[in-house]
Amino acid sequence: MDLQSKLNQVKGNESFLEKIKRVIPGYDGYVNRDNSRELDTILRNQLAVQLDVNKQKISNTVTNLSANGKLFEVSNIDRIDKKNETAIAKFKSAARGYSGAFDVIKVKEDKLTMLYQFDESLLNSVQTVNGLFAEMESLSSANGDLKEVIAKISAILDELILKFNERENILNTL
Numbered sequence: 001m002d003l004q005s006k007l008n009q010v011k012g013n014e015s016f017l018e019k020i021k022r023v024i025p026g027y028d029g030y031v032n033r034d035n036s037r038e039l040d041t042i043l044r045n046q047l048a049v050q051l052d053v054n055k056q057k058i059s060n061t062v063t064n065l066s067a068n069g070k071l072f073e074v075s076n077i078d079r080i081d082k083k084n085e086t087a088i089a090k091f092k093s094a095a096r097g098y099s100g101a102f103d104v105i106k107v108k109e110d111k112l113t114m115l116y117q118f119d120e121s122l123l124n125s126v127q128t129v130n131g132l133f134a135e136m137e138s139l140s141s142a143n144g145d146l147k148e149v150i151a152k153i154s155a156i157l158d159e160l161i162l163k164f165n166e167r168e169n170i171l172n173t174l
Contacts, residue, residue, distance in 0.1 A: 043119045048091035050126050054084050057133040064140035076150045077136075083157040084129075090164050118167055125160045129153060 058081050065073055132153045139146055 043123075044091045044094055047119070047122060047126050048088045050130060051084055051088045051091070054130060054133040055081075057137040058084070061137050061140040061146075064137070064143075065146075068140070068143045070143075073146055073150075076146070080150060080153045080157060083154060083161065084133075087157060087161055087164070090161060094164070094167060122160065122164060125156060125163065129156045129160065132156065 058077060061077060062074055065071055065077075132149055136146055136149045136153065138144075139149060
């Protein structure tokens, strides 16, 4: 789904009064930027929720390792659990895209679109890491070797966190 269709979806949730206010000159642009800001926040929260699902996979993996007598592998899982938590925290606490009239940092609508597209590109990385967490959980129940999948998860989470840090650079160059 592209940015315009998502904006239209948010517009569809507006009250009757908000729709009438769109007739006022200049108000429409303000509302579009505000809707874009909300979309940015919704997307980042969605990414955080998707990463949050991995907590249960981690818990199941630890339980499986315990049942299979492989508790020595839990320390590696603790590290990726902390990285997953870091990514979740970054997504939840990142600066919102569009700034209000009196905010210190101003974000223009074209930059917000770029920021939103950047956030959307993170979705692929989140889906990849979620698939690897599912693979780890599955391997642990089959008493398989987790070293390779844990290394992949760790690398992708590191890459995801670094990539998300680039987002702050985008905001700072506005």
